[in-house]
Amino acid sequence: MAQSIRLLNGPNLNLLGRREPSTHGAPTPAGTGLRAACRGVAIAYCEVRLSKVYRREEFRHRPLLADGAVGVIAGLGAAGYRLALQYAPSERRS
Numbered sequence: 001m002a003q004s005i006r007l008l009n010g011p012n013l014n015l016l017g018r019r020e021p022s023t024h025g026a027p028t029p030a031g032t033g034l035r036a037a038c039r040g041v042a043i044a045y046c047e048v049r050l051s052k053v054y055r056r057e058e059f060r061h062r063p064l065l066a067d068g069a070v071g072v073i074a075g076l077g078a079a080g081y082r083l084a085l086q087y088a089p090s091e092r093r094s
Contacts, residue, residue: 005085006043007081008034008037008038034064034065035064035065038065038068038069039068044070045065045068045069045070046069046070046071046072046073046084046087047063047064047065047066047069047071047072047073048072048073048074048080048081048084049063049072049073049074049075049080050075050076050077050078050080051074051075051077052074052075053074053075054074054075055075070087071084071087
């Protein structure tokens with residue numbers, strides 16, 4: 001049976017590679033909306049942060065969704081998505 005994968009991106013992902021290309025990032029104050037969306041479903045998810053958040057502004061150091069996530073991946077760029085897709089289906093959210 002095929003598995004269903006859902007991908008929920010933060011704001012401005014359409015600007016990836018054009019806005020702040022050196023950090024692959026965009027402001028994430030809408031992270032609270034992502035948090036509400038993730039907490040509203042009973043499925044396993046990973047928080048993937050494309051940029052190296054600990055080399056950036058202090059407010060980015062705190063994971064937004066980690067308390068409900070099965071894992072957090074940061075700083076690996078697009079490879080983080082691949083790793084999350086490999087890991088999350090094997091986990092169950094409690």
